[in-house]
Amino acid sequence: MIAVIGLGFVGLTTAVGFAEVTGKKVFCYDIDKNRSDLIKSGIVPFHEPHLGEYLNKHLNKNIIITETISQAIREAEIIFLCVGTPCNDKGNADLSYITAAVNEICAHLNGQYKVITVKSTVPPATISHAVRKIVEENGLKAGEDIGLAHNPEFLREGKCWDDFVYPDRIVIGEYDKKSGDMLENLYKPFNVKIYRVNANTGEFIKYLSNTLLATLISWSNDMSMIADAIGEIDIKAAFEILHEDKRWSGSPANMASYAFPGCGFGGYCLPKDTQALYSKGVECGHESLILQSVIKINEKIAEKTAHKIISAVNNDDRKVAVLGLSFKPDSDDVRETPAAAIIKRLCNEGIEIYAYDPLANDVFKNKYISLPINYKASMEEAIANCSVVAVLTAWAEFKEKAEILRDKTVIDGRYIYEKLGDF
Ligand SMILES: NC(=O)c1ccc[n+]([C@@H]2O[C@H](COP(=O)([O-])OP(=O)(O)OC[C@H]3O[C@@H](n4cnc5c(N)ncnc54)[C@H](O)[C@@H]3O)[C@@H](O)[C@H]2O)c1
Structure with a gap:
């Protein structure tokens, strides 16, 4: 009863x-x-x-x-x-x-x-x-x-x-x-x-659940205030067209991958576009508090991830294997990738980096030429001499080969592993 x-x-x-x-x-x-x-x-x-x-x-x-x-x-x-x-x-x-x-x-x-x-x-x-x-x-x-x-x-x-x-x-x-x-x-x-x-x-x-709903509502209202400030924007139509994005549909909807934690967003679009709309709003008289926070939180999560990695490193063995350099899996785009900010922070701490990305090793090397990184041709080679492994991009390969991380301290920056028992 x-x-x-x-x-x-x-x-x-x-x-x-x-x-x-x-x-x-x-x-x-x-x-x-x-x-x-x-x-x-x-x-x-x-x-x-x-x-x-x-x-x-x-x-x-x-x-x-x-x-x-x-x-x-x-x-x-x-x-x-x-x-x-x-x-x-x-x-x-x-x-x-x-x-x-x-x-x-x-x-x-x-x-x-x-x-x-x-x-x-x-x-x-x-x-x-x-x-x-x-x-x-x-x-x-x-x-x-x-x-x-x-x-x-x-x-x-x-x-x-x-x-x-x-x-x-x-x-x-x-x-x-x-x-x-x-x-x-x-x-x-x-x-x-x-x-x-x-x-x-x-x-x-x-x-x-409730804070996501509240955030979506406040974000919508913040956007409507930017639109009002800029002028001649049909707010209702703009939002209705937004809802046609096919990422909202399906079960689970593709949009779910955006409501998931990690070590930050990057790539060509999200960082520059968020910054640009924030600046345009300020210019027209509406400072978007949400966009300001979105930008700050993206910096903060990279810093927190770096801090987690630094805390895991042993003072006698200052080496870290970094798995993933591109801003997202199945892409070799490394523009504004969180991996760059995190690796910079680790290098400043005198940590030696052994990095592997299934696609982006070369583009990352060319773009971030000043970063002293030992690039490796495979996941196995990258982790070979490191007891600490940081996963910064959610590549399927890293999940499939979870077994080889069994004896490592893994900082799972993308929450790809179910639990520590995976290793
Ligand atoms: N309303 C919603 O849509 C909703 C949805 C999900 C969760 N919740 C949560 O569920 C909880 C209840 O929400 P609600 O909307 O049903 O609240 P409500 O105010 O409608 O009902 C609460 C009831 O509890 C009674 N009560 C208070 N102290 C009592 C006691 N010591 N012994 C017996 N009865 C007592 C009150 O007299 C009242 O009838 C809240 O924590 C709320 O956040 C609400």
């Missing part, structure tokens, strides 16, 4: 959705008595298509509205926390609703193992730190006496029902394996890919 604590958009949809898809009994509790009374009488206290119809289908059968939290959790094996996490006046997530509910749950456990699953959006490390601390203050061992997990919710208001019942993925951020197993079992009837990750990763994924 399941318990759902907090019956807002997320909680009520979760409760009714589980009743519908899994056929399990769901005990529901909300601290707001007016709200729970309305729900008990079959009324959804906010506008959300389909929810009322399914609430009434399951009410007093698989959906039981309780008067207290202890009634709600008594028979439940998995408890979903769906309380609010608003912003406090310092800009932090206010976790007081979460803390209050966890404290109350702990007080009513009666020695039974149950999984507290936080569905509310909480900053990364909330479960592994704040929630675990409360559990321990209640004399319980997290992961043993009580299970903990995060299960981010991606539903959209106005489409809550469809998004919950037909999700595109389920993410389980488990603190302990037993919690993950129980949640995976519960979600099986949804017939969708389930990703099991640790709790911090689960919490991070939700913010990754």
Whole structure:
């Protein structure tokens, strides 16, 4: 059986959705008595298509509205926390609703193992730190006496029902394996890919999603302000034509490769065009904060990558193998390639570079003539005398030959390897 604590958009949809898809009994509790009374009488206290119809289908059968939290959790094996996490006046997530509910749950456990699953959006490390601390203050061992997990919710208001019942993925951020197993079992009837990750990763994924959406909106608005400042630009048409780019379509859409971290963008177009539109905006009276940040972040990520490599180098053996010189795989274009900035930084530290690129060795050598690099004809030769290997371009060859990096310290600047176990 399941318990759902907090019956807002997320909680009520979760409760009714589980009743519908899994056929399990769901005990529901909300601290707001007016709200729970309305729900008990079959009324959804906010506008959300389909929810009322399914609430009434399951009410007093698989959906039981309780008067207290202890009634709600008594028979439940998995408890979903769906309380609010608003912003406090310092800009932090206010976790007081979460803390209050966890404290109350702990007080009513009666020695039974149950999984507290936080569905509310909480900053990364909330479960592994704040929630675990409360559990321990209640004399319980997290992961043993009580299970903990995060299960981010991606539903959209106005489409809550469809998004919950037909999700595109389920993410389980488990603190302990037993919690993950129980949640995976519960979600099986949804017939969708389930990703099991640790709790911090689960919490991070939700913010990754929301901050990307927020960034896209602000970027669009920033661009509209540049367009307004320059004048005679049909903003609506320009954006509609942008949406025709075939990289938006497909599954996963090709655009996904741009929303992926690495050691920076380069090549002929992105660096100069970003800089040029930024400068044009300034000239016309709109300084684009997003473009300014985009340029700065590109410099910063190269610097951070160089720093990671430098930190991995042993003082007695100052050699690094660099795999990849072109700005992207399947290209020999080395203009503004992040590899150049990173290698320069390494050379300034007195590090000897052994470099290999499947296509770009010669063009890189001609363009960056002053860089003292030992160019090698193969990946094997480049890594032969180096214990530290930096991957700066996501060439398929480097991934295919992961095995030969087994004994090396690899700085994977493009996140091409799944995990260290690949080596
Ligand atoms: N609304 C969305 O579209 C959406 C989507 C995904 C995730 N989220 C996240 O889910 C969480 C809930 O969002 P929401 O929109 O459903 O919030 P909401 O404000 O609509 O509902 C929260 C409910 O929790 C109840 N509550 C608070 N403390 C309680 C307690 N101690 N015991 C029982 N009930 C308690 C409140 O009375 C309220 O009814 C938030 O963290 C939010 O960021 C929201």
